Amino acid sequence: MLKLYDGALPVSVILKEWYEEELESNYGAYIPFVGTVRSEDGIDGLSFDIYEPILESWFKAWQEKAKAKGAVIKMAHSRGDVMLHESSYIASVFSPKRRVALEFIDEFVEDFKASAPIWKYDLKDGKRIYALDRSTAIEGHGILGEKS
Amino acid sequence: MIILVRVEFLGPIQKEALELDINDLSELATVLQDDSEMTQWLQNCAVAVNDTLVSSLDAPLKDGDKVSLLPPVCGG
Numbered sequence: 700m701l702k703l704y705d706g707a708l709p710v711s712v713i714l715k716e717w718y719e720e721e722l723e724s725n726y727g728a729y730i731p732f733v734g735t736v737r738s739e740d741g742i743d744g745l746s747f748d749i750y751e752p753i754l755e756s757w758f759k760a761w762q763e764k765a766k767a768k769g770a771v772i773k774m775a776h777s778r779g780d781v782m783l784h785e786s787s788y789i790a791s792v793f794s795p796k797r798r799v800a801l802e803f804i805d806e807f808v809e810d811f812k813a814s815a816p817i818w819k820y821d822l823k824d825g826k827r828i829y830a831l832d833r834s835t836a837i838e839g840h841g842i843l844g845e846k847s
Numbered sequence: 848m849i850i851l852v853r854v855e856f857l858g859p860i861q862k863e864a865l866e867l868d869i870n871d872l873s874e875l876a877t878v879l880q881d882d883s884e885m886t887q888w889l890q891n892c893a894v895a896v897n898d899t900l901v902s903s904l905d906a907p908l909k910d911g912d913k914v915s916l917l918p919p920v921c922g923g
Contacts, residue, residue, distance in 0.1 A: 734923040748858045750917065752898040776922060788923040808923075817922030818858030829859035834919035837893035839902040843876045843916070844889035 700773040701758045703749060707785035708775050714789070717773050721793045726771070728797040730804050734788035736781050743822045744782035745830075750816040757815055761807055770794035770803055774811075780822060814838065850910045858918050860888055872896075872904040875914060892916040 702713070714731055721729065736745050758774060765772040770792055777787040790808055794800040814837055819830045849868050854875065856862040862884055869875050872894065879885045894901055895915040896908070908914070 747922070749922075750857050750915070753895060753900070753915075753917070756898065811922055813920075815920060815922045816857065816917055817920055818918065819921040819923075820859070830921055831859075831919060834921040836891040836919045837900065837917055839900055840893045840919075841890045842872070842894055842902065842904055843879055843892060845876060845904065846880075 701755065702775045703751070703778055704775065705778050707781045708777055708787060708789060710786045710789065713775050717791055721771065724793065725795070726793040727795050728800040729791065729793050730800045731789060731791040732804055732808055733786050735786045736783050738783050740821070741823060742783070744780055744785070745787060746780045746820040746822055746827050747777055747787060748818040749776065749778050753816045761810070765792065765803065768794065768799050768803060770799055772803070772807060776817065850908065852908045852912045852914055854914045854916070856916050860916060860918055869908060871907050872901070872914070876904055888916065888918055892918050
C-alpha cells in the first residue's frame with residue numbers, strides 16, 4: 700500500500716485505517732514511523748516533489764522483500780507543502796513477530812532516504828529552496844558527467 | 848532514420864524537457880556536458896531510461912524512449 704496526499708497527512712486517520720485493515724491478519728507487531736516537520740533554521744514548512752513511476756517500482760520491490768519475511772509494508776507521503784508540526788511521511792510494517800518488523804522498518808526507512816525519488820524544499824520567507832545539503836545522490840549517479 | 852528521445856529533468860532542475868536525436872546515453876552526456884545550465888547536476892544525478900535506473904552509458908536508445916535525470920533525493 701502506497702498512498703500519496705496533497706499537503707499534510709491525516710496521520711490519525713491513516714494509522715487507524717491501517718490498524719483496522721490488518722486487525723484480523725494475525726500479525727503480532729505493527730510498527731509505524733511518522734515523520735513530522737519540526738521548527739529548524741527559521742523554516743515555515745517543507746515542500747515535496749515526487750516522481751511517481753519510479754517511486755512505485757521502488758516500493759513494489761520493498762513489498763516483495765516484506766512478503767518474503769511474512770511481513771507487510773505500508774507507506775504514505777505528502778506532495779506539495781507541509782507546514783510546521785504537520786506530518787509528511789508514514790511508513791509502517793506489520794509482521795508476525797516484533798524483531799522482523801523493527802529491523803525491517805529500519806532498513807526500509809534508510810533505503811527510502813537514499814533512493815526514493817522525492818525532492819525536499821524548505822519553505823522560508825515565501826521562497827521554496829531545494830534542500831541539496833540534506834539530500835543524497837541516488838546510487839549510480841554521475842554517469843552523465845563521465846568524459847567519453 | 849531520426850530517433851527522438853525525450854529527456855526529462857526531475858525535481859529541482861529548472862529545465863524544460865528536451866527532444867533529442869541520439870542513439871545512446873554517451874551522446875546525451877556529450878550534449879549535456881556542453882550545456883552550462885547542467886554543470887551543477889551531471890555529477891550528482893542518477894539516470895533512468897523508461898523509468899528504470901541505469902548504471903552505465905552503454906544502454907542503446909530507441910525512438911520514443913524517455914530518459915529521466917534524478918537529482919539527489921530527500922524524502923520524509
